[in-house]
Amino acid sequence: MYRVRTIVHVHPWHSAARLSVRFNSTSSKYTAVTHPEDTSSVPKDISNTLARHSKHVLNTYARPPIILSHGKGSWIYDTSHRKYLDFSSGIAVNALGHGDEQLVKIMNEQASKLIHSSNVFHNEWAGELAELVINLTKRDGGLGWASGTQVSSSSEPTSGAKVFLANSGTEANEGALKFARKVGKDRWAKANGISPADYTNPAYLSSPKTKIVAFDNAFHGRSMGSLSVTSNPKYQAPFAPLIPGVEIGAYNDIEALERLITEDTCGVIVEPVQGEGGVHTASTDFLRALRKRCDAVDAVLIFDEIQCGLYRSGTLWAHSLLPIDCHPDIVTMAKPIANGFPLGAILTRDAIAESMTIGSHGTTFGGSPIAARLAHHVLSRLSDPSFISSVNRSASHLSGRLSRLPTYFPTLLHPYVRGKGLILGLPFKNESHPGVLTKMARERGVLLLTAGQDAVRFVPSLNVNLEEIDFAVDVIESALGVMEKA
Ligand SMILES: Cc1ncc(COP(=O)(O)O)c(C=O)c1O
Structure with missing residues (x-):
């Protein structure tokens, strides 16, 4: 049952507004x-x-x-x-x-086999999931790879990227911000002749390369680090003081980047498509300018694809099909990866991963056999052409x-x-x-x-x-x- 509606268009580009009449039908069922x-x-x-x-x-x-x-x-x-x-x-x-039946079957199977074993030990699925995320990123494009990039053969020493498995979106971002801080300090230390391994050295500790840039209308989560880059006073104000050194810029404002991102910036975090903030899309030129400015000051570029990634934008990553000069160093993901079973992940280029040495980050639950197996299954199905x-x-x-x-x-x-x-x-x-x-x-x-x-x-x-x-x-x-x- 549809009703016919008369639509009156006012064309603002005519000095005297021109009226046109069209007939359209909308549901009134x-x-x-x-x-x-x-x-x-x-x-x-x-x-x-x-x-x-x-x-x-x-x-x-x-x-x-x-x-x-x-x-x-x-x-x-x-x-x-x-x-x-x-x-x-x-x-x-x-x-x-x-109520997906295949997922229920896998969940039951894995639950009866092994639910959790901690990250102190290897499990059968965490590594498989990490490999799948990286191989799909090469196949579909992202993180500096154009779509159709050859997947590395098993004899090559590295795939070029690494994955850290966490439990949620906020935790993935929290980790990514920590990566940026450590990489920033390490890069500054190397440039100043200090060994990054000597992390108790007062000179290393006083590194100024700790600033983080985020954008207005962003939503990155509710933990203290993620909240500090979530530029919404409603969420932030009651919990201030937040982590220091965060600068907020205007989304899609290319001109402002030179002032915003400086030699002291260790990381920039941005959603290629903002979800909670109102569904705003970053322009290709803005992302390219971000990449360029991050390279100029040696800062880590993080794309939070927790809401827009994993095929929601129509491709693996919202940035998958953009030219590689718009790609980030780190991608964070969570939400759909295990269809509701909690799992988050940080995908990072090797150049960043190298700074994250043994003991520098961790989690009890992240990448449990059950979460990783479910995510492996979900991602295999989502990525089917x-x-x-x-x-x-x-x-x-x-x-x-x-x-x-x-x-x-x-x-x-x-x-x-x-x-x-x-x-x-x-x-x-x-x-x-x-x-x-x-x-x-x-x-x-x-x-x-x-x-x-x-x-x-x-x-x-x-x-x-x-x-x-x-x-x-x-x-x-x-x-x-x-x-x-x-
Ligand atoms: C873009 C983005 N980043 C981070 C988060 C936080 O994820 P979580 O709620 O899993 O901690 C969300 C959640 O809505 C999000 O949309």
């Missing part, structure tokens, strides 16, 4: 609330359970009054047997959707439908959809509206996320199908129609 959340509609057993839990659970999230219980593919169910299309995928995590093609098909269908919405609802939406692949943002003119739409969509059976100040974010599972995309956008169109009239 889902105007009615099907999944109500108001207090009187929440079943008594659910409100009682939530009230009991709230006495015990630290209250850092504003959650809707539903309790999720299980899922299948892109669909997730609550304990009242209501079904939702999960277009949030656990905040860009469940790349293969929910037919899977990548289907991600790109879904991405162009979703962006095609979303990009028509500003034309249909010009009073509500800014003209352009932001993002890349299956990380897309729909920007609103009124900053309270992303929250309103997200709630309205949920009350009609679709889970969405907001991003930054002004956007609704779309990060569905990477195996979402075209019918599911159509359902999500039909619900959004219906909700926008209701909002427009309100």
